Amino acid sequence: MFNQKVISIILGGGQGSRLYPLTESRSKPAVPIAGKYRLVDIPISNCINSEMKRMYVLTQFNSASLNKHIKNTYNFSFFSSAFVDVLAAEQTIQSGDWFQGTADAVRQSMHHFLQHDFEYALILSGDQLYQMDYNDMLNAHIESGADITVGTYPVNAKDATSFGILKTDENKAITSFIEKPSSDLLVDWKSEVSDDMKAQGREYLGSMGIYVFNKKLLIDLMNDKSTNDFGKEIIPQSIGKYKTVSFPFEGYWTDIGNIDSFFEANLGLTDEIPQFNLYDLNQRVYTNARILPTSKISGTTLNKAVIAEGCIIHAAMIEKSVIGIRSRIGRETTIINTYMMGSDLYESLEDIESRHIEILMGIGERCFIKNAIIDKNCRIGDDVRINGGRHLKDTETDSYCIKDGIVVVKKGATIPKGTII
Structure with missing residues (x-):
């Protein structure tokens, strides 16, 4: 009661x-x-x-x-x-x-x-x-x-x-x-x-x-x-x-x-023992019960990574990062100190072919991403380099924002292939 x-x-x-x-x-x-x-x-x-x-x-x-x-x-x-x-x-x-x-x-x-x-x-x-x-x-x-x-x-x-x-x-x-x-x-x-x-x-x-x-x-x-x-x-x-x-x-x-x-x-x-405990059965954190498949990870070195369900990951390395639901990460990509929020939907092969989608939702191949927040439904092309840190000035463009050295890629933004931030 x-x-x-x-x-x-x-x-x-x-x-x-x-x-x-x-x-x-x-x-x-x-x-x-x-x-x-x-x-x-x-x-x-x-x-x-x-x-x-x-x-x-x-x-x-x-x-x-x-x-x-x-x-x-x-x-x-x-x-x-x-x-x-x-x-x-x-x-x-x-x-x-x-x-x-x-x-x-x-x-x-x-x-x-x-x-x-x-x-x-x-x-x-x-x-x-x-x-x-x-x-x-x-x-x-x-x-x-x-x-x-x-x-x-x-x-x-x-x-x-x-x-x-x-x-x-x-x-x-x-x-x-x-x-x-x-x-x-x-x-x-x-x-x-x-x-x-x-x-x-x-x-x-x-x-x-x-x-x-x-x-x-x-x-x-x-x-x-x-x-x-x-x-x-x-x-x-x-x-x-x-x-x-x-x-x-x-x-x-x-x-x-x-x-x-x-x-x-x-x-x-x-962290190995986070101060905020998501694993305490007496203090559960509730959310939308999405019916998602398990995450699939191939050839990736993981260190202190939190990975949500429904992800398809081929990255080379993910370190001290949180990877959100339905995230897709391409081969030879390195992700460090990053929060990737994931996606609201999967793109089907039919969608990709019929709409001629050049940059898929998620992170492409051979990328390097550090000190970043990637909002939902972003498309990051191959060979993109995002290296956040205090050396970067606060700035804003249509697709991303830099605050306190953290690069925030805006919701639904597309970062073209080969971009360097």
């Missing part, structure tokens, strides 16, 4: 400009990760594993592929009241505007939530990588008699400047909060953390953007239309006014806000 006291609200985020070009034609929660999943699968799977199975995903940009993914993936029993619904920004009599922030997204969607009976709202971000049993947070919220509980994560001084940082008293009640403090202000914001965190220099409590609200308080706060954002306005304004408590989390957690962190999180899955 799942938890009937909770409604889960997953925030799809804004335009996702820092993850561009991966968000050029899809919303942030729909970005493919780990070769076969999408970002939104993480909070949804955490909710399912926590027996909190009434979920709304709020989005407003490029939501078609997200809708399709959720419709094809999360089908609960006809006799169950479990659901995952996507709510895109919509014009109503009360509001004709786009979502103006995280709190405004919840405010504009409130009439949908109130159709259900619940006591607590669990508010989550749609672009984070972690595994958490939300019951631990909910139970801590109830036991402390809190009005609001904020999930917190110890961060180091370098990262603290891009987080909302808070301080707590001995009962974990939040006493003060500062949004993205400059490094010279940090000296006063250290918190008591475990010895393990202290040894790593992670002594600042950062807000994870994960909240539990009591229903009545959430309704009251949403009636005040002067606030648009949880992190910047509602949480800081609630401290001292309502009982606002910290729930510290010390497992693996990363905020996938930009291309660099996205790249690191995916390549981290190739």
Whole structure:
């Protein structure tokens, strides 16, 4: 029996400009990760594993592929009241505007939530990588008699400047909060953390953007239309006014806000013991159950490679790379430090002959690809050389983008034979 006291609200985020070009034609929660999943699968799977199975995903940009993914993936029993619904920004009599922030997204969607009976709202971000049993947070919220509980994560001084940082008293009640403090202000914001965190220099409590609200308080706060954002306005304004408590989390957690962190999180899955564990049967990550054949690999040296199903690979070597579903890689090709997202379909021999396709979907022969993200359905011709790294300046063309030294080949792009990047 799942938890009937909770409604889960997953925030799809804004335009996702820092993850561009991966968000050029899809919303942030729909970005493919780990070769076969999408970002939104993480909070949804955490909710399912926590027996909190009434979920709304709020989005407003490029939501078609997200809708399709959720419709094809999360089908609960006809006799169950479990659901995952996507709510895109919509014009109503009360509001004709786009979502103006995280709190405004919840405010504009409130009439949908109130159709259900619940006591607590669990508010989550749609672009984070972690595994958490939300019951631990909910139970801590109830036991402390809190009005609001904020999930917190110890961060180091370098990262603290891009987080909302808070301080707590001995009962974990939040006493003060500062949004993205400059490094010279940090000296006063250290918190008591475990010895393990202290040894790593992670002594600042950062807000994870994960909240539990009591229903009545959430309704009251949403009636005040002067606030648009949880992190910047509602949480800081609630401290001292309502009982606002910290729930510290010390497992693996990363905020996938930009291309660099996205790249690191995916390549981290190739470690011998990855920090994000896809093999834990108690914390499964769910996704679209595609019926794909096994992968076929011929003459390839593999080292720290994660390979999804349905691939046909003849490469010479694949090292520290994630290869997504239905990927095709030609002979004598070397791939290092690369995330290849794969393809949405296979090209049949009939298609190739009748349409005279010169460059097949996937990566051709004798290519060298390093420090790259290859989005879905790309065509990379023979003898292409992509050598990403800090020596490359940030730039953008019709077919690829370079950010922080990482070459991102855009979705559906064609890179002609012999190209050197």
